[in-house]
Amino acid sequence: MEKRIAPHELQAALLSAEDVDKDVASLSEALMEERARRIARNVLLRPDMRQILRALLESGACENEEEAIARGLKTLSVALSPAWEGSGRGSR
């Protein structure tokens, strides 16, 4: 027979559907923040990336690191989009 484990707080009020929706969103946000921290850390720990960022900021092309990274990604996306469209990946 499977082991049964007694419930916690038998008198406690029920969670609502709205509570669970908020919980899923809250957990998803926390996981995304952790992922963002890892990605930012790994990028910014690379000396070559830090050098490029410093050069971009000193040139005045970007106001801060976030803008430089975001613009870099957009530029790469535009540059690669013809190849994606050819392979059908751009429509995803």
Added chain:
Amino acid sequence: MMEMPNEKIDKITVACNTGPLISAFQCGRIDLLKRYFKTIYIAPSQVAEFEKHGAAKELDDLTREGVVVLAEALTADEKEQAEMLARRIAAQPSSGDPDYHGHLPEAEVMIVAARPELGCVRILLDELAARTVAEEEGLRITGFPGVVGRAGLDGLLTRNDIRHVLSLCQQQGTHYSDQLIEHVAETYGR
């Protein structure tokens, strides 16, 4: 946001009240907690609750694995704060127990969750009264049904899996309503 089941997850550190861990034990799905959480802190006073619920061995196994970590004992100041929190939980209209002593474990885990050195980014709480007070304290909350929902979004659980998982908890007395189970299954199941 759909993620593939084998995609790398950046796990987070949380504090967890007794209820969400009991739910995971009841349905045999500790793997769902392990998927999203690298460390789960609990307060010392919760250990007796797990023993009372017949889950001492399960807790011991997770502690040996290093998934669950028993936080250091509360300082005198922290104990005072916990007692105030427990009184506020007991005074909530949704609290089923007006005696604050019964709410000390969830109050203590809130104190643990707020310790900056532990890096807890969420607290798992399934009891409404405690959740209300935790929110007032600025803590960020999730719970076991929320973990199940996220696993559904990640493609790990079908609608029927979700019904099965949450019904197993319900059958063992955990307060998940039929409507709640159906909502989680239909909204998040693949």
